[in-house]
Amino acid sequence: MAEPEQVDVVVVGLGVGGEEVAGRLAEAGLTVVGVERDLVGGECPYWGCVPSKMMIRAANALAEAHRVNELAGSAQVRPDWAPVAKRIRAEATDTWDDKAAVDRFTGKGGRFVRGSGRLDGPNRVRVGDQVFQARYGVVLGTGTRPSVPPIDGLADTPYWTNHQAVEVEELPASLVVLGGGAIGLELAQVFARFGVRVTVVEAADRVLAVEEPEASALAADALRADGVEIHTGVKAGRVSHDGSAFTVHADGAEFTGEKLLVVTGRKAHLEELGLDTVGVDAGQRYLPVDDRMHVTDGIWAVGDLTGEGAFTHIAMYQAGIVVADVLDHMRRTRGGPDASGTSSVVGGAAGVVSAVGGAMSAGGSTVAPGSVPVADYRALPRVTFTDPEVGVVGLTEQQARERGVNVQVGYADLTSSARGWIHKTGNAGFIKLIADADQGVLVGATSAGPAGGEVLSALVVAVHAAVPISQLRHMIYAYPTFHRAISDALRALK
Numbered sequence: 001m002a003e004p005e006q007v008d009v010v011v012v013g014l015g016v017g018g019e020e021v022a023g024r025l026a027e028a029g030l031t032v033v034g035v036e037r038d039l040v041g042g043e044c045p046y047w048g049c050v051p052s053k054m055m056i057r058a059a060n061a062l063a064e065a066h067r068v069n070e071l072a073g074s075a076q077v078r079p080d081w082a083p084v085a086k087r088i089r090a091e092a093t094d095t096w097d098d099k100a101a102v103d104r105f106t107g108k109g110g111r112f113v114r115g116s117g118r119l120d121g122p123n124r125v126r127v128g129d130q131v132f133q134a135r136y137g138v139v140l141g142t143g144t145r146p147s148v149p150p151i152d153g154l155a156d157t158p159y160w161t162n163h164q165a166v167e168v169e170e171l172p173a174s175l176v177v178l179g180g181g182a183i184g185l186e187l188a189q190v191f192a193r194f195g196v197r198v199t200v201v202e203a204a205d206r207v208l209a210v211e212e213p214e215a216s217a218l219a220a221d222a223l224r225a226d227g228v229e230i231h232t233g234v235k236a237g238r239v240s241h242d243g244s245a246f247t248v249h250a251d252g253a254e255f256t257g258e259k260l261l262v263v264t265g266r267k268a269h270l271e272e273l274g275l276d277t278v279g280v281d282a283g284q285r286y287l288p289v290d291d292r293m294h295v296t297d298g299i300w301a302v303g304d305l306t307g308e309g310a311f312t313h314i315a316m317y318q319a320g321i322v323v324a325d326v327l328d329h330m331r332r333t334r335g336g337p338d339a340s341g342t343s344s345v346v347g348g349a350a351g352v353v354s355a356v357g358g359a360m361s362a363g364g365s366t367v368a369p370g371s372v373p374v375a376d377y378r379a380l381p382r383v384t385f386t387d388p389e390v391g392v393v394g395l396t397e398q399q400a401r402e403r404g405v406n407v408q409v410g411y412a413d414l415t416s417s418a419r420g421w422i423h424k425t426g427n428a429g430f431i432k433l434i435a436d437a438d439q440g441v442l443v444g445a446t447s448a449g450p451a452g453g454e455v456l457s458a459l460v461v462a463v464h465a466a467v468p469i470s471q472l473r474h475m476i477y478a479y480p481t482f483h484r485a486i487s488d489a490l491r492a493l494k
């Protein structure tokens with residue numbers, strides 16, 4: 001057996017969260033081994049956020065061009081997928097090559113190891129024949145993979161996940177999308193706008209089931225207007241593939257398509273990580289962490305794996321906390337400088353202090369110099385990038401009621417706002433505010449409409465900083481913006 005090699009920190013999984021932690025700890029002067037079995041950068045740049053938003057940008061350009069006919073003359077639009085596929089290869093993914101990302105990490109002083117990492121006892125990671133013993137700890141950032149439901153016949157078919165949907169060069173004539181969550185709806189709308197006949201099949205009684213019912217209705221109407229067929233409350237019982245087409249058999253109905261895209265959620269694969277060797281239960285859905293991302297002594301986790309929200313901004317936020325906490329742990333272990341970090345530890349105090357400073361701003365909370373920020377998810381934002389966009393922060397009305405909040409709701413329709421009326425075609429949307437009447441603050445909000453995700457930022461500040469509603473009512477909202485509808489919704493709170 002190979003002799004374990006001593007290093008400071010091992011990061012397993014260099015997706016969004018792991019790469020951020022590993023890079024910043026390496027920049028701070030620690031000896032960091034980063035282990036990645038696929039592509040450094042993870043799901044977001046290669047098969048997630050970035051290419052899907054390039055696809056959406058292109059599809060929205062087509063939709064906007066169609067709106068010329070109502071607003072500005074006439075336009076003939078002929079969709080062509082080739083430039084989209086080319087852009088994804090050339091600009092987003094380097095044709096799924098991570099050389100630039102590996103260089104970015106090693107350029108910061110990190111040591112890169114390609115392979116599958118697995119815990120092998122406390123502070124120890126095995127990658128094939130190599131074994132690393134970490135002085136300060138191990139960070140797990142292994143993310144999630146598509147969760148494919150155990151539907152009869154499905155596993156034997158050549159179904160698509162988000163990977164094939166992003167990699168496609170020739171569009172199919174028709175597509176069945178299994179799952180009406182954010183990813184399913186975004187991709188369904190894109191393909192429909194490029195002329196694919198799309199059918200969405202969702203088991204819940206509405207699409208975007210975790211968000212406000214008004215958001216579900218808005219998104220469903222928008223997709224139907226693009227020609228997407230939507231079937232909700234339908235449980236797929238069996239899937240078959242005859243060599244050229246898929247059939248989804250469900251509750252007496254059948255849905256057929258040349259391709260089948262399965263987007264029914266994501267799953268962490270804890271069983272692969274050797275958690276039993278450190279006394280952690282691998283039979284859980286996600287890896288629970290405390291508010292500084294500790295799993296157990298000497299092990300941190302970051303990103304989708306933690307189940308706190310499958311978003312790049314959550315992985316980055318948590319990464320900031322992990323960096324600060326690892327450095328703090330290192331100082332305490334070494335009996336080095338106090339939390340203000342005034343004397344040299346490893347690689348010079350400047351690196352350490354600046355890394356902690358970065359963590360504080362990434363953490364987003366106001367913290368005393370040297371102290372470690374803790375995670376606070378009250379104002380977690382998320383955006384479904386359909387057209388119209390659905391931006392949400394904090395609690396929905398139902399979640400607030402379930403938590404016993406004394407709820408007030410304020411609603412404003414965007415179409416009857418000044419900007420919505422001017423905008424005309426493509427103006428559907430709304431602002432919905434969820435207030436805690438006892439505290440006099442907002443605890444949640446939805447901003448749906450053109451640029452709904454951008455308008456959301458004001459509401460994120462309001463929820464995050466618990467800005468009193470009385471102050472929000474006395475703010476000046478620029479005329480005629482979409483965000484001005486927030487003041488209408490504030491007036492409607494009851």
Ligand SMILES: Cc1cc2nc3c(=O)[nH]c(=O)nc-3n(C[C@H](O)[C@H](O)[C@H](O)COP(=O)(O)OP(=O)(O)OC[C@H]3O[C@@H](n4cnc5c(N)ncnc54)[C@H](O)[C@@H]3O)c2cc1C
Nearest residue numbers: 013015016017037042043048049117143303304310311312
């Ligand atoms: C289609 C789609 C669109 C999305 N759009 C958005 C969006 O618009 N905005 C947003 O915020 N989020 C979006 N997301 C979610 C976002 O991609 C994830 O939240 C983010 O990638 C999570 O980062 P992570 O570091 O936790 O995990 P990942 O990015 O999944 O990275 C984990 C890495 O760990 C590696 N790994 C796993 N096990 C091992 C092992 N044992 N050893 C070595 N390496 C291992 C994997 O190969 C992978 O590279 C989207 C996701 C999808 C699928």
